Amino acid sequence: MKGLQVELPGLSLKNPIMPASGCFGFGREFSDLYDLSMLGAIMIKATTVEPRFGNPTPRVAETSAGMLNAIGLQNPGLEKVYHVELPWLAQFDVPIIANVAGSTEEDYVQVAREISKAPNVHALELNISCPNVKTGGIAFGTIPEVAKNLTKKVKEVSEVPVYVKLSPNVTNIVDMAKAVEDGGADGLTMINTLLGMRLDLKTGQPILANKSGGLSGPAIKPVAIRMIYEVSQQVSLPIIGMGGVQTAEDVIEYFFAGASAVAVGTANFVDPFVCPSIINELPELVDRLGVDHISEITGRSWKTFEKSNHRA
């Protein structure tokens, strides 16, 4: 679609909209509802070396304008993702961003090395920010030095560009972003979920079997906007923004904050047709802003405002 194409490291996107990891499985369910080729890209469910069953249920709990999840990175493991899910996805004309997770550095390196060989995997998303696994994940995502080293190791083996997914559960997000930039990251994706908890009013106990979980949905959008606003001014990596995106207006706000593309997570559960809807609505909004191309508005919130004479 005119004005929506975006070029990012490894990714040539027809439009800047993609489902976020863990909110779209491996695409099968949604392929019955619409043609996946219309998406800018697909971020597939986190993949680990071995299959994982994940946490006991209840795994989700609703919150005001959001939800908590503690799925626990359930996935069929590298082998099956590589040999079954990715070849199945290859029937669609859409680049895949593979979400890579693990509990040790070796895990990440192994998944990254193998999965980046798949022809339709155009980029990796290093999940150093999952709040729902006991070991690994979150430590990699909260200590800058650890994140930097992991990024370096993964960059050494990956055949495609590496985006690092930042956790909002840190005191200084800019330090984290700079650390992974130093480590050689090609881009950033942000944000993952915020740690939260809900209690059952009858029993007094946490609703989630895992007790705490990750908060997502519209409730977290202001947090993500603020973080992207800060990070995009301090690092030169492109940012794929996410957190509570439900509408085309939300997408514009993310671009203003400093994002170059946007992922949609929880909204897919509320309306499984949300991605196509946003893609259809975007051109008009971009047009109304008086620019020819959506990438012109990236960072408008902090860039010196230039009178829009772009249409000369």
Add this chain to the structure above:
Amino acid sequence: MIVKELCQITSQKEIAHDIFELTLKGELPNSMNEPGQFVHMKVSNGLDPLLRRPISIANIDKKASEFTVIYRKDGRGTTILSEKQPGEKVDVLGPLGHGFPVEEVNKGETALLVGGGIGVPPLYQLSKELVQKGVRVIHVLGFQTKDVVFYEEAFSKLGKTYIATVDGTAGTKGFVTDVINNEELNFDIIYSCGPTPMLRALENNYSSNHKVYLSLEERMGCGIGACFACVCHTADDPTGFSYKKVCSDGPVFKAGEVLL
């Protein structure tokens, strides 16, 4: 095929204490082909409550392009739903999941339908389809107390119907399993929906020598199989990696298929 549609409310009635019968009109009934499937309803237009609510389909009327759900006003979502008036529209996603296999029982045989509380509704459409096929149906329906008993008459029109209440204020006092034992009921197949302890008791007592089909409940995110919120272990691999999703592989499973 799964459809998302704004369906219009044609009627909404409180048929027992906090139990509502809601009938909706739209194209959706045309895609409903299995009793025991459910719909995922968005009860507010705004962001709160955010998620849809899974509710079983209790009756399908293709001629009138209508379907009915029966739900208990419980938390926020169902309370908002109960305040909606005829003429208003509700955003419905469905039909979802796999329902009760009607083909597992033959004409002339007997099916025992066992329901507990808000697990009773999907058994109504099932019973209608079984009767239409020439299957004899027996219903054993369990409730907490007299005030929340519903559809006793409707079920009685389709077949012999036993009611049990925990406090004995309606029907016999006790659980549905007590009724099945005391009445010495004979049947070829069991279909059930209700609280997990009830399903577990039926599985333990009857699945070794009967076909038993159970409808499960789990908290859901997407309702279509994408988020892994509603996953349970399979019975043959209780601690391993194999799993079923209640929303898309279920909600109805053959007894012994998944770990209850």
